[in-house]
Amino acid sequence: MPKCIIDGREVEFTPGQNLIEVAKSAGIDIPLFCYHPGLSVVAQCRMCAVEIEKMPKLQTACSTMATEGMVVKTKSEKTKENQESVMEFLLANHPLDCPVCDKSGECDLQDNSYKHGSSYSRYTEERRTYLDLDMGPVIKKNMNRCIHCTRCIRFGNEIAGLREMVALKRGNNTEITTIDGRPLETDYAGNYSDICPTGSLTLKDFRFKKRAWYLTKVPTICEGCSKGCNMEIQQDNDQIYRCVPRENLEINRHWLCDEGRFNFHYVEREDRLVDPARAKSSGIEICDWGTSIDAAKATLEGQRVAILLGSDLTQEEASSVLQFKAQHYADSPIFHFGTPGIVSSKDDGPEDRILKQKSKTSNLNGMEKLGIPGFERLPAEITAALVIRGGRAVLPPEIDGIEKVGIGVFMKDQAMMFSAILPGLSFAEKDGTILNYEGRAQKLKRAVQAPGQSKSLSEILMIWTNRKNSHGVA
Amino acid sequence: MSETLFAQYFNEESRPLDFYLKKMGGYTASKKALSMNQDDIIGEMKKSNMRGRGGAGFPTGMKWGFIPKQSAKAKYLVCNADESEPGTFKDRDIMRYTPHLLIEGMVIGAYAIGANHGYIYIRGEYTREAKLLDQAIQEAYDAGCLGKNIHGTGFSFDLTVHRGAGAYICGEETGLLNSLEGKRGEPRVKPPFPAQAGAFGGPTIVNNVETLAAVPYIINRGGEWFSNLGKLEKSGGTRLFCVSGHVKKPGVYELPAGSVTLRQLIYDHCHGILGDKKLKAVIPGGSSAPVLTADEIDVVADIEPLMKIGTMLGSAAIVVVSEDYCVVKLLARITRFYAHESCGQCTPCREGCKWMEDIIERIEHGHGREEDLAMLLDISNNIAGKTLCALGDAAAGPVMSFVKKFRADFEAHIRGGKCPSA
Numbered sequence: 001m002p003k004c005i006i007d008g009r010e011v012e013f014t015p016g017q018n019l020i021e022v023a024k025s026a027g028i029d030i031p032l033f034c035y036h037p038g039l040s041v042v043a044q045c046r047m048c049a050v051e052i053e054k055m056p057k058l059q060t061a062c063s064t065m066a067t068e069g070m071v072v073k074t075k076s077e078k079t080k081e082n083q084e085s086v087m088e089f090l091l092a093n094h095p096l097d098c099p100v101c102d103k104s105g106e107c108d109l110q111d112n113s114y115k116h117g118s119s120y121s122r123y124t125e126e127r128r129t130y131l132d133l134d135m136g137p138v139i140k141k142n143m144n145r146c147i148h149c150t151r152c153i154r155f156g157n158e159i160a161g162l163r164e165m166v167a168l169k170r171g172n173n174t175e176i177t178t179i180d181g182r183p184l185e186t187d188y189a190g191n192y193s194d195i196c197p198t199g200s201l202t203l204k205d206f207r208f209k210k211r212a213w214y215l216t217k218v219p220t221i222c223e224g225c226s227k228g229c230n231m232e233i234q235q236d237n238d239q240i241y242r243c244v245p246r247e248n249l250e251i252n253r254h255w256l257c258d259e260g261r262f263n264f265h266y267v268e269r270e271d272r273l274v275d276p277a278r279a280k281s282s283g284i285e286i287c288d289w290g291t292s293i294d295a296a297k298a299t300l301e302g303q304r305v306a307i308l309l310g311s312d313l314t315q316e317e318a319s320s321v322l323q324f325k326a327q328h329y330a331d332s333p334i335f336h337f338g339t340p341g342i343v344s345s346k347d348d349g350p351e352d353r354i355l356k357q358k359s360k361t362s363n364l365n366g367m368e369k370l371g372i373p374g375f376e377r378l379p380a381e382i383t384a385a386l387v388i389r390g391g392r393a394v395l396p397p398e399i400d401g402i403e404k405v406g407i408g409v410f411m412k413d414q415a416m417m418f419s420a421i422l423p424g425l426s427f428a429e430k431d432g433t434i435l436n437y438e439g440r441a442q443k444l445k446r447a448v449q450a451p452g453q454s455k456s457l458s459e460i461l462m463i464w465t466n467r468k469n470s471h472g473v474a
Numbered sequence: 475m476s477e478t479l480f481a482q483y484f485n486e487e488s489r490p491l492d493f494y495l496k497k498m499g500g501y502t503a504s505k506k507a508l509s510m511n512q513d514d515i516i517g518e519m520k521k522s523n524m525r526g527r528g529g530a531g532f533p534t535g536m537k538w539g540f541i542p543k544q545s546a547k548a549k550y551l552v553c554n555a556d557e558s559e560p561g562t563f564k565d566r567d568i569m570r571y572t573p574h575l576l577i578e579g580m581v582i583g584a585y586a587i588g589a590n591h592g593y594i595y596i597r598g599e600y601t602r603e604a605k606l607l608d609q610a611i612q613e614a615y616d617a618g619c620l621g622k623n624i625h626g627t628g629f630s631f632d633l634t635v636h637r638g639a640g641a642y643i644c645g646e647e648t649g650l651l652n653s654l655e656g657k658r659g660e661p662r663v664k665p666p667f668p669a670q671a672g673a674f675g676g677p678t679i680v681n682n683v684e685t686l687a688a689v690p691y692i693i694n695r696g697g698e699w700f701s702n703l704g705k706l707e708k709s710g711g712t713r714l715f716c717v718s719g720h721v722k723k724p725g726v727y728e729l730p731a732g733s734v735t736l737r738q739l740i741y742d743h744c745h746g747i748l749g750d751k752k753l754k755a756v757i758p759g760g761s762s763a764p765v766l767t768a769d770e771i772d773v774v775a776d777i778e779p780l781m782k783i784g785t786m787l788g789s790a791a792i793v794v795v796s797e798d799y800c801v802v803k804l805l806a807r808i809t810r811f812y813a814h815e816s817c818g819q820c821t822p823c824r825e826g827c828k829w830m831e832d833i834i835e836r837i838e839h840g841h842g843r844e845e846d847l848a849m850l851l852d853i854s855n856n857i858a859g860k861t862l863c864a865l866g867d868a869a870a871g872p873v874m875s876f877v878k879k880f881r882a883d884f885e886a887h888i889r890g891g892k893c894p895s896a
Contacts, residue, residue, distance in 0.1 A: 043663045044820045046860055057859045063663045085856035089825035122849060125832040148824060167658065167818070170641075172828035174818030 004070040011066075019061035019072055020048060030074050031083060031112045033090075033197045034149035035062035038254040039158055045149055047086045047112065051076045058082055080116070087117035090147045093128040094198070101145065103199030105212035109147060130175055136183030138258060139192050139201050146176050146200040152192050159255060160186040161353060176200075188354060190261040194244055195254075205262060206242045218447035219246055221434060223312055223392055223427040224260030226348055226359040228436025231256055233264065233428055233447035240264045240428060240448060251436070257355050266391050267426045267448075271412040274452025277421045284415050289422075289453070293467050296405040296420035303384035303403060305329055308375060308396070310389025310408065311338035311361040314432025314444060317457045318363075318370050321388060324461045329386070335375035336367035338393040343374035348437055357437050361393050362427070366435035378402070387418070388457065391426040407460055422464075423454035430456060479691050479712055480684075481728035484571045489606065491613040494574040501574075501619045503690035507582040508627040510693075515586040519689070521697030523710030527564075528554055528645075528682035529760065529788045530864075531777045535697075538679060540669035541587040547676035549589040551580055552654065555596040555603075555683045556638055556645035559760035560811060561791030564714035564726050565683035569596070569603040572687065573610035577633065579689035581624060584631045587679050592633045595650050598640040607635050642815035646863050647680040648672075649817065660817045661863035684714055706732030709776050715739060719794035720748045732779075736771040740794055752797040755880070759788025761808050762868030764875035765801075785875070800895050801883050805876040806831070806838045812869035820862040826853050827869045834873070842888035850877050 001012040006023050013022040023030050033045035041062050049058035053071035098104040130143035156165040168175045193203045215234040222229040229252035231243050243264050245256035276292035277284045338361030348359040384403040391409035408424035415421045432444045494500030520535030557565045580592050596604050611633050614620035622630045641659045643649040648662035651673050672678020692700045701710035709731040718724045721744035753768040764785040773779050777787045813827035833846050858870035886894045
């Protein structure tokens, strides 16, 4: 591999790599604002300019490809002077409202200001201000904080495939906005907030909810569809505040769709049933685990039972159900269900040109690997069903008319149709493996504690197995 | 006066094709060139020591040589007729009076680089010239000098006039290409240079009007002849100087390159300063060139000599300022121009130009502070050489040179709290 020298160290590189990436591979961070590995290079912010031997002017590291023997200085006097000057220029018109800004604590402008800026400002002229229009339900805009990096414009053009963010006017008055101030149209709008290096584009959903530095970040996988986008759940005190994409260049690159990003809200819905319950003539009644399991067993007793498994469950959960079935319901048919109209992975496929898959559950592929067939219709002889699911698989309407027991995540209105409910865990509350649309195995990681009395599926099945029924038989 | 390539034809009669064909040997050069080997044409251009007349002074032959011979994408020749540098008005005369020189030059250039389509990107304010160019292009099409199968040689070249909308930055070649493609007029990151990926992604050469209009002469009379017209080693041909400001006879002057000093231009050719006042300052290469004081004008007005004393020839637009004009006001006007014309893409230019404008306007109106001058020098130094395109340097150069060379005038404004001449 060819080598160049960065800050006196010999660093190997792949031809075509820019200096930012080459330096990063050697653990050297070059400060930057406009460069983003997933977007085109514009070299506008000038923050990443570095000194290169034999070149009279500083060169922007984002737009300069490493060459054999190139000698780069990222911490020379000239480089530092430029970084200080770019910081001064960027902060000249910045409101410095970090104390009330949601980006504070995870803001590139703030971080670089601490590292490379001055705590004193020479700027005494009148500051530039803008009026902001509403940008729709996802993003809150604050143009005064903008540093004109144009990442959002490029994201719209290059990734979302929509020319919705544009630069208006010119020079010092340049305004980054939507065409005619329209609301954003893309269903990937949350990414605008992720890539914004300041607090100019923030998530309405997250705004004023939590300071970034209080958040615990748990790497996991999105369960919104079969794509398996890598993401992070960010929580504090067992409350999820937001989900953000995690880089995986082979799957979601740097992005996440809004559906996946905001999917977590059901986990914390107030009407989620987190206690065991059984049906009463007046509705459902919260009870203890023993009572609800007895009710469940009684419901299925003597019936011809079908087991319906949500394809939002993990491989481990599905395997434990298969064992459970062999022990208790060996003759029962078992099916997986998840998305209306999607019976097998043959029905799955890209839903758009970016990330989304048609299957709106995460583990369709895994269910097939375990040999579980997709649900199409109830076999004629079936009189009752054991329905086990996470929080996303859509209940098939065919089961309306029969007796049912539910294990997993249900909202109260869904629970009304079951004779007994044994509350389980959502994707955010458990560890496990899921197989995405291409068969890649990835790990869910528990981010928050199980709410209320809800338990893991294996524990529920164990209680079920060990609890002696009214005839004294396990 | 010696023979001129352009100036002697700067009148209404020379415009029609008929005059061009009969009196100027029109379209003989393109006939000759289209039978030549393309490398030989580029060789002739190299020999001519023609250095681009737009401002940067890059050797034209070398630029043409950068075009790849083979290209999957169509190649383009683009004429930069944006002429946006304040003080420059020479290309207007060429387009107005000798449009066919430009058209023929473009046919030859296109043939040399292998382009079948060319554009003349003309300044939006030049409405009359755009019309005249369209007429001349039509004449050339009708006469078989342009279009399909030119002169029966099998070479085809189409030429389109594209009007700009009045942005200074669209005179920067990559900003021009973006504008030509219908995008925002913002300069592009280089590399890739236009010769690799220019208009619509194809290899593109962008040349100034005066550069291209000289090409027929170079082909007809040879690169060596053209080179010998110039009096300096590395600068061939004649130059069109645009002299404006406080001189008695402003206008376009064509003189052999490297043959005159600024003093000769101002006092001999332009008959001195208006009202026989004293000279205060000279901007030698369009408003972006660092300013010279009255004692610095015994310098040959060409690329190297001016570079040696820290300024530039640029587009050879010489702005002359007499003693009773306030240089602070002048710098305020220049800086306001660059702040207004900054595209806003890159940080130092977007933020710095406006900051400098604000400070200088404060000083001009008597609200300056002692520390302002040091700060101005610092800001301009933080812009110069650190921006995406040359506009940053264009804005910083005047500020640095005015503050350094006319410091007393600035201090008088700051201390007196008003303009001393007001």
